[in-house]
Amino acid sequence: MTGGGLFPRPASEVAPGAVHLPGWLDEDAQAELLAACRAWARPPAGLRTVRMPRGGRMSVRQLSLGWHWYPYGYARTVVDGDGAPVKPFPPWLGEWARAAVARAYGRDTDVVDTAYDVALVNFYDASARMGMHRDTDERSDAPVVSFSLGDTCVFRFGLPHSEGRDGTTPSGRGGPWTDVELVSGDAFVFGGPSRHAYHGVPRTRPGTAPAALGLRGRLNVTVRRR
Template sequence: MTDALFPRDRADVAPGAVHLPDWLDDARRHALLAACRAWALPPAGLRTVRFGGGVMSVRQVSLGRHWHAGGYARTVVDGDGAPVKPFPAWLGALAAAAAADAGFPPPADPYDIALVNFYDASARMGMHRDSDEHSPAPVVSFSLGDTCVFRLGGTEHRGRPWTDTELRCGDAFVFGGPARLAYHGVPRTRPGTAPPGLGLTGRLNITVRASGLD
């Protein structure tokens, strides 16, 4: 069984939540991976995140504004203190194109921030909401490397019911409108499933947002 024989179709996972399989072509995957490797370098590079008294298993890099437990800042206040790396206009254009393909109108606020999350074989992400932004623009997520299980729940609490979607290398996932503040997480990845030609061990998730901040 191969994806060529059984292609994956666009799926409306929930109202306002759209899965776009294989949205990134091979050239975009390699270009985005190269950019992630540059962003991961210090200063303001890939860091271990302390949150809620614990340490997250996912490591992160912020673009545009630095996300931390207190919200957003211009510098890596919980790390090396360096100014956050700039948000590239091309990444905003890529996110806007994915949002349009998912059926969303152009957002009033420009895409101007992103989180790059790196998952090793044991990393996971607990259920949470992206609620520190001041813009209702849809969130756009790009996946590189290993496949993961992406869990989408409701807007009121972290518990069931939820829907699990398998996100593979090159997939985009967009959630806005009634799903903009939905709880979501990654309960597990599938180590060793990254395309061998990509040259990545583990999973990268690039989540692009509009901050709505001055």
């Protein structure tokens, strides 16, 4: 599972409960996850453009596994798309997520046993972005686990509220933030005090995907417990 290369990058805690695991997926695991994403992207219940309640559209395209996410809830069918039943959540993906949690927090933590049941797959082309938001539609507080494939992105991670770190200075959408570069194969875990932190992707770096992967753009797979 774990990659690393010639000069492995160390894990780092970006905020309390938010841990960056560089090179978590080796080349074989990345290729396996990419092949799965390409199969999941096919209809029915495949990759779609998400329309927000006020009429805007997300620039990323998305699909769900296990439970279908739509703004702002979950359903068993693609209620804002083709109406098909959502594709099943694969147990092996839950195992990958639990392994990342164990690496981030230590194997003796209770959340290592989380029964993950939802995954969201986001595809970013060269112009796609993700605005600052919080993952608050889940009933569970289990850590979110994110896997990155393809182009490098700037992952912006903030606070669970919209005040500054001193508790007095307002700074919208959870600032001040920490920007982290997520490279193909990286994992990112956020739970505990950072479970509902604001986060987003202000930009990707087109053309930075590993040539051997054969992916143009960026895929992000986030694993959750509903």
